[in-house]
Each structure stands twice: as structure tokens, then as C-alpha cells.
Amino acid sequence: MSLLEIDGLSIRLPGRDGGKALVEDVSLHVAAGEVVGLAGESGSGKTLTALSVLGMVPHGARTGGEVRFDGRDVLALRPRDLRELRxxxxxxxxxDPxxxxxxxxxxxxQITEHLRVHRGISKRAAAARALELLEQVRIPNPAEAVRAYPHRFSGGMKQRIAIAVALACEPRLLIADEPTTALDVTVQAGVLRLLDDLRAQTGMAVLLITHDLGVMNVTSDRLYVMKAGRVVEEGRTREVLAAPGHPYTASLLDALSDPGTAPEGGPDHRSPGVAATGLGG
Amino acid sequence: MLLRFLSRRVVATVVLAFGVVLASFVLTNVVPGDPAAANLGQQALEDPEVVAAWRAANGLDQPLVVQFGNYLVNLVQGDLGVSQQSRRPVLTDLGEFGPASAELALVAVVVSLVVGIGCGTWAALRRDRPVDQLFRVLSLGGVSVPLFWLALIAVYVFSFQLGWFPSAGRLDPGEAPPPKVTGMYTVDALLAGDLATFGSALEHVILPALVLAAFTVGLLTRFVRSSVLEVLGNDYVRAAHAKGLPLSLIVRRHVMRGALIPIITVVGTAFASLLAGTVLVERIFSWPGIGSYAFRSATTLDLPAIMGVSLFVAFVYILVNLVVDVLYGFIDPRIRTA
Structure with a gap:
């Protein structure tokens, strides 16, 4: 049994003609300690799918299928149990941090409030843990940083802090929703490397959401590609990227290497994840 | 950092205060109406010599510019002139009536804050449910109902019909006020440990304060609702939910903190309307405060008293805004360092 099993998930907004399907029959699984990528353009339902793992669905939306975490259906949990999961x-x-x-x-x-709620530890123990976490995500001068407010930090540093927040309770699954998209190109690789190191240290599973297939190649074991609310392709990352089976995946890959369609395309434009590690192809 | 912020505000306040003095002075003096006519009896008015003497005694025979200069010189020395009606220094009058109004206004502000923020937040969290609809109707009522009408109805229903509250004054007739410390009877009674007087003073202040608060409660409820709704849509609230925090903590710590800046801004403005409201409410509830004093001074063209009240109100208003500005800095770290 996998840690996370999404089985035939659908999310629809009510309306005439059965409403609007935001996510349709999505199935995916993540094993303990595994890194799984979820790719697709914006609006393809990646984030909605991910949020459903936390039991967070859009206001008024109806869900179908199951989202099992550790064997329990998240969509059927009582609010209290849901809170203990989140x-x-x-x-x-x-x-965007x-x-x-x-x-x-x-x-x-921000780093310790949920830690205190979930574990009921003392203020002092929480403060010590905050320092430890900031060190873990490589924030310089943690003792000063804990007392500072977010606006003092650069985008990359803020995202490291947000990662520290996520790590605080040693989760078994970390969902990273486009964790580098809002960041400066120069710091994206650093944040990705940090996520990868942390995964290795803690053994947590990671569900990485991105539209950047280059990032996937570096970090994920397996990959799902979503389009218009459905999973159109899945498989081992390397294999999928080497020989995309669905034209949509191929077009995403093209967008990555083709200077004509790449967002800030220069002749040598490659995604930062690819460029930083030299694994791009 | 805070010191520089404060000193800059204080300088701005002094400039503002000068502007207020000038404006009040000009407005007070261009108003049609002859102070002599308002203050002297019919017989005295028929004697030009008496009128001239009265004008000279009150400095009204000099050119306006000189009058203004004299006023400024006296003002800097803390002399606001002598009221033509009470024949006491205006400052003494303000010292007597100010605390009564302050007491009324403070209770009204506290009621407005507690009820307005509470109901507004509740309505936002229960958006489009019956509670939200109910509060929408009530707050609309609070904002639209004329104050004088509400005051009269409140006196009629709660004092005369139900007998729950006294209808006039700060204490029952014959009751001795507590020893003066702040001039606010509830506070002074507590300080003196006199619970009976405290109870009586509280009973007297509640009804006029509630009437006075009606408008600001309505205003705040509507405003808090919309600003909480806006904050609820923020990413950081979604992030707080994703952390598994209980709703009460999310509302208290994350939502309220985010919504506080716009709320405080409105509270500052609402306070101004509250000051204006005291004139009506104090008249109807026979509350011996600044509002009553202002009314009396205006009807008798008691120029020094009118000036005094204008300055007092302006001063309070400036002070409230100063407090609001300082609070911004305390609430939002981004402003503190800016």
C-alpha cells in the first residue's frame, strides 16, 4: 500500500449540465520516501489535486473518488481528524512565499505555531526547534531570523522559511506546489537542491508540482502529466521525458528547449533546474 | 526609529493645530450675527455707548487680524479667553464638561469596537447565511437611522416605558459625584472604591452611549465584514489552514491581524462622527458635556467658548489620528521600518 493513493478523483463545481469538472478521474500514488512529479500547464488541475490531499477543495465543489493517505480517505475525514492530518x-x-x-x-x-498545536510542546522547546529548522534550510543567522518578519528576506530566503514551516512537524508527505516559479531564476536551483537534500535526510515523500519538466528530470522518480483536469501520461520520469507517449507531454518538452516558445527565450535558454545540474537534455 | 516617526508626527500636528485655530477663528467671525445682540439685553442694545463698551471689553472693537494675534498669544499661554455666558475661563469650562463627554465617547467607542468587530467577523465567516443577512439589515439600520430620532425613541422605550435606564444626567438627582480625579464618574467612583456610585454612573451612561454608538457599530460591522472577507481570500490564510491550525486561532492570529489596519483607519474616522453625535445625544439626555456646551455657546454666539470647543474637538481628533498612525506601526512591521 502506498502512502498516498488518489483513486478516480473528480472535483466539479455544481451548475447546469452536471456542472464544470475541474478535475476528472485522476488516479496517482506516492510511496513512502518517493519523489513524484505532477506536471501540466496552469489550469490543468495540478494544484486542486494536490490540495485535495489536505482535504481542501474549492468552496461549494463536489468531489468523487477517494484520496487515501495512509489508508484513510481524506475526503471523508471529520474536520478534527483532518486538522490533525494537515x-x-x-x-x-x-x-509564492x-x-x-x-x-x-x-x-x-510561523514556523512553530502548528508544531505547538499538533504536539503540544512548550514555547521554549518550540523556539529551539525553530532555530534548528532555520539552520536546516540554511538561513544565515537563525537567532536573528526567528525574530524578524518576512519582508526582511529575499524571495529565495522566504521560500526557505516556508519550507522550514512545512518541515516543522516532520511530515511524511511534502507537497511542493511550484515552489520555484515565483522565485528569481538565480535562486531556483538552490531551493530545488535544498528540497532534494531534505528529502534525503528525512526520508519524507515529496509530491512536486511544476510546469517545468526540466525540474522534474532532476528531482522526481516518477511523473504524472495532467491536461484539462485529467492525467494524460504517467511513468518513470527519465523514460517519459526521453520518449513522451502523449503529444501534450512532447509539446511541454518542446516549450522547454525551443527558444521560440520559451518564456524568456534566448538561444541557450534552459530551465534553471536543468542548467544547474547539467542533467538537461 | 519610533522616536523619529513620532517627532515627525508631532511637527505635523503643530502645523495642523495652527491651521485649525486659523480656520475656526475665521469661521467663527464671519458667521452672520452680532455677539453683542446675542448677549446684551434689549435695553442695553438701544444704548450705543453700552454696546461699544461691551465690544471693547471683549476685544471686538479691534481689527480681526489684531484679534487673531491676541488670541494666538493668549492661546500659547494656555489662555482660551473668558466665556461670555458662564463668565468663567473657557479652559475651566472645558475641564468640567470635557470628561463627561470623554466618558460617554469612550463607552461608545468600546461598545462600537467590541460589537462592530465581533459581528463583522462573524458575518464574514458565515457569509450569505442567515446571520450575515441579519447583521446586514441591522448595520444598515444603524447607519441610516437619524441619531436624534433614535435617541428620543430610546428614552421613550427604555426609560419611560420599561424603566430600565434613567433618562437624564450623569447621576440621580441628589447623588454626590465621586472625588474628582479624571472627571469621569465611573472611573472616579471605582478609584474611590465606591461601588454604589459606580453602578449609578454606569446606569446613566449606558443608554446615551449605546445610542451614540449605533452609527459606528453599523459602520464598523459592514467594514469589518468586507475587510475580513478580503483577508480570508489571502494565500496566508489558506497556508494557515494547510498547517492544521484550529479555526479560532486562524481567525484570532492570522485573519484579525491582517484585517486590523483597515479597521483601525475606519475607527479613527468613525470617532469623528461620534464627536459630532455628542451634541445631539447630550442635549436629549441632558448630559452636561462638551456637546451641550457647544450648543449653548453657539446659540448665544459666545465666541471664546465656540473657539474653545472647536479647538478641543480638533485636538481630540488630531490625537486620535496620531494614535492610529502609531498603532499602524505597531501592527504592521513593514510600516515600522519604512
Whole structure:
């Protein structure tokens, strides 16, 4: 049994003609300690699928299928059990740390508040853990950083702090939703490397969401490609990228290497993940 | 950092205060109406010599510029002139009536904050449910109902019909006020440990304060609702949910903190409307405060008193805004360092 098993998940907004399907019949699984990629363009349902693992679905939406974490269907959990799952067993790193971190709460509070709720540890123990976590995500001068507010840090540093927040309760599954998209190109590789190191240290599973297949190649074992709410391709990352079976995957790959369609395309444009590790192809 | 922030604000405040003095002075003096006519009896008015003497005694025979200069010189020395009605220094009058109004306003502010923020947050969390609809109707009512009407109805229903609250004054007739410390009877009674007087003072202040608060409660409820709704849509609230925090903690720590800046801004503005409201409420509840004093001074064209009240209100207003500005810095670390 895998740690996470999504089985025939659908998320639809109610309306005429059966409403609008945001996610349709998505199945994927993540084993303990595994790194799984979830790729696709924006609007393809990646983030919605990921949020459903936390039991977070859009207001008023109806769900079908099952999202089993550790054998329990998350979509059927009582609010209290759901709260005990969130942040403790499954943690999430959001796309833009500038908006995901609270601008008026100091870093220390944000790193440890859920730790204190989930584990009921003392303020002092939590403070010690905050320092440890900041060191783990390589924030310079942690003692000063815990008392500072997010606006003092650069985008890359903020995302490291957000990762520290996610790591606080030693989750078994980390969901990283486009963790480098909002960051400066120069710091993207560093954040990805950090995520990879942390996974190796802690043995947690990672579900990495991105539209950047180059990032996938570096970090993930297996890969799912989503388009318009459905999974269109899945398999071992290397194999999928070497020989995409679905034209959509091929077009995503093309977008990566083709200067004509790449967003800031220069002749040598490659995604930072690829460029940083030299694994791109 | 805070010191520089504060000193800059203080300088701005002094400039503002000068502007207020000038504006009040000009407005007070261009108003049609003859102070002599308002203050002297019919017989005295028929004697030009008496009128001239009265004008000279009150400095009204000099050019406006000179009058203004004199006023400024006296003002800097803490002399606001002598009220033509009470024949006491205006400052003494303000010292007597100010605390009564402050007591009324403070209770109204506290009620507004507690009820307005509570109901507004509740309505936002229960968006489009019956509670939200109910609060929408009530707050709309609070904002639209004329204050004088509400005050009269409140007196009629709660004092005369139900007899729950006294209808006038700060204490029952014959009751001795507590020894003066702040001039606010509830506070002074507590300080003196006199619970009976405290109870009586509280009973007297509640009804006028509630009436006074009606508008700000309505305003705040609507405003807090919309600003909480806006914060609820923020990424950081979603992130807080993803951390598995209980809703009460998310609302208290994450949502309220995010919504506080716009709320405080409105509280500052709402306080101004509250000050304006005291004139009506104090008249109807026979509350011996600044509002009543202002009313009396205006009807008798008591220029020094009118000036005094204007300055007092402006001063309070400036002070409230200063406090709001300092609070911004305390709440939002980004402003503190900016």
C-alpha cells in the first residue's frame, strides 16, 4: 500500500449540465520516501489535486473518488481528524512565499505555531526547534531570523522559511506546489537542491508540482502529466521525458528547449533546474 | 526609529493645530450675527455707548487680524479667553464638561469596537447565511437611522416605558459625584472604591452611549465584514489552514491581524462622527458635556467658548489620528521600518 493513493478523483463545481469538472478521474500514488512529479500547464488541475490531499477543495465543489493517505480517505475525514492530518502528516509549500507567509507574524511564530498545536510542546522547546529548522534550510543567522518578519528576506530566503514551516512537524508527505516559479531564476536551483537534500535526510515523500519538466528530470522518480483536469501520461520520469507517449507531454518538452516558445527565450535558454545540474537534455 | 516617526508626527500636528485655530477663528467671525445682540439685553442694545463698551471689553472693537494675534498669544499661554455666558475661563469650562463627554465617547467607542468587530467577523465567516443577512439589515439600520430620532425613541422605550435606564444626567438627582480625579464618574467612583456610585454612573451612561454608538457599530460591522472577507481570500490564510491550525486561532492570529489596519483607519474616522453625535445625544439626555456646551455657546454666539470647543474637538481628533498612525506601526512591521 502506498502512502498516498488518489483513486478516480473528480472535483466539479455544481451548475447546469452536471456542472464544470475541474478535475476528472485522476488516479496517482506516492510511496513512502518517493519523489513524484505532477506536471501540466496552469489550469490543468495540478494544484486542486494536490490540495485535495489536505482535504481542501474549492468552496461549494463536489468531489468523487477517494484520496487515501495512509489508508484513510481524506475526503471523508471529520474536520478534527483532518486538522490533525494537515501540517503534521502532510505539509504544503505554496508557490509564492511572499503571499503565503503572514506579513505581520514573525518568522519564529510561523514556523512553530502548528508544531505547538499538533504536539503540544512548550514555547521554549518550540523556539529551539525553530532555530534548528532555520539552520536546516540554511538561513544565515537563525537567532536573528526567528525574530524578524518576512519582508526582511529575499524571495529565495522566504521560500526557505516556508519550507522550514512545512518541515516543522516532520511530515511524511511534502507537497511542493511550484515552489520555484515565483522565485528569481538565480535562486531556483538552490531551493530545488535544498528540497532534494531534505528529502534525503528525512526520508519524507515529496509530491512536486511544476510546469517545468526540466525540474522534474532532476528531482522526481516518477511523473504524472495532467491536461484539462485529467492525467494524460504517467511513468518513470527519465523514460517519459526521453520518449513522451502523449503529444501534450512532447509539446511541454518542446516549450522547454525551443527558444521560440520559451518564456524568456534566448538561444541557450534552459530551465534553471536543468542548467544547474547539467542533467538537461 | 519610533522616536523619529513620532517627532515627525508631532511637527505635523503643530502645523495642523495652527491651521485649525486659523480656520475656526475665521469661521467663527464671519458667521452672520452680532455677539453683542446675542448677549446684551434689549435695553442695553438701544444704548450705543453700552454696546461699544461691551465690544471693547471683549476685544471686538479691534481689527480681526489684531484679534487673531491676541488670541494666538493668549492661546500659547494656555489662555482660551473668558466665556461670555458662564463668565468663567473657557479652559475651566472645558475641564468640567470635557470628561463627561470623554466618558460617554469612550463607552461608545468600546461598545462600537467590541460589537462592530465581533459581528463583522462573524458575518464574514458565515457569509450569505442567515446571520450575515441579519447583521446586514441591522448595520444598515444603524447607519441610516437619524441619531436624534433614535435617541428620543430610546428614552421613550427604555426609560419611560420599561424603566430600565434613567433618562437624564450623569447621576440621580441628589447623588454626590465621586472625588474628582479624571472627571469621569465611573472611573472616579471605582478609584474611590465606591461601588454604589459606580453602578449609578454606569446606569446613566449606558443608554446615551449605546445610542451614540449605533452609527459606528453599523459602520464598523459592514467594514469589518468586507475587510475580513478580503483577508480570508489571502494565500496566508489558506497556508494557515494547510498547517492544521484550529479555526479560532486562524481567525484570532492570522485573519484579525491582517484585517486590523483597515479597521483601525475606519475607527479613527468613525470617532469623528461620534464627536459630532455628542451634541445631539447630550442635549436629549441632558448630559452636561462638551456637546451641550457647544450648543449653548453657539446659540448665544459666545465666541471664546465656540473657539474653545472647536479647538478641543480638533485636538481630540488630531490625537486620535496620531494614535492610529502609531498603532499602524505597531501592527504592521513593514510600516515600522519604512
Amino acid at each position: 501540517g503534521a502528516q502532510v505539509a504544503m509549500v505554496f508557490q 511572499t503571499t503565503a507567509l503572514h506579513p505581520m507574524l514573525d518568522v519564529g511564530t
